[in-house]
Amino acid sequence: MTNTILVLNGPNLNLLGLREPEIYGSDTLDDIAGMLEDRALELGFTIDMRQTNHEGMLVDWLHEAQADGVRAVLLNAAAYTHTSIALLDAIKAITIPVIEVHLSDPKEREEFRHLSYVGMAAALTVEGHGAGSYRLALEAVAAGKV
Ligand code: DQA
Numbered sequence: 001m002t003n004t005i006l007v008l009n010g011p012n013l014n015l016l017g018l019r020e021p022e023i024y025g026s027d028t029l030d031d032i033a034g035m036l037e038d039r040a041l042e043l044g045f046t047i048d049m050r051q052t053n054h055e056g057m058l059v060d061w062l063h064e065a066q067a068d069g070v071r072a073v074l075l076n077a078a079a080y081t082h083t084s085i086a087l088l089d090a091i092k093a094i095t096i097p098v099i100e101v102h103l104s105d106p107k108e109r110e111e112f113r114h115l116s117y118v119g120m121a122a123a124l125t126v127e128g129h130g131a132g133s134y135r136l137a138l139e140a141v142a143a144g145k146v
Pocket residue numbers: 011012013076077078079080081101102103104105106113
């Protein structure tokens with residue numbers, strides 16, 4: 001087991017800062033990575049932050065997390081959260097704890113966002129705190145909650 005926390009971001013999150021800022025805020029993904037790296041340093045962890053627009057890449061990275069022995073995965077699967085049985089199966093296939101993360105609170109939004117396949121297998125869900133959702137998820141790992 002390493003002290004690395006893998007942070008996986010799904011489709012359209014590369015456009016954070018530009019994309020619907022009234023919902024997702026003005027921080028870019030790089031801003032969030034920087035904030036997380038600073039907090040992780042204080043807590044004795046290393047952050048490995050990634051983003052992809054491709055579902056299968058997220059599946060591959062979850063498998064790699066297991067092989068690499070990362071401490072935990074923070075997963076914002078974005079829209080794949082609500083559609084991907086492949087991600088549900090991948091989370092169930094590994095023993096590393098996966099925390100579901102969302103900037104917005106999908107349960108407060110359109111009906112089609114209320115279903116979360118990721119949430120069916122995640123150890124914990126942190127949502128609705130903007131960029132702070134990622135920090136709270138990291139702090140939950142550091143506190144041994146997962
Ligand atoms: C999101 C919520 C999802 O419903 C949406 O498809 C996203 C972002 C969030 O972080 O709030 O792309 O995961």
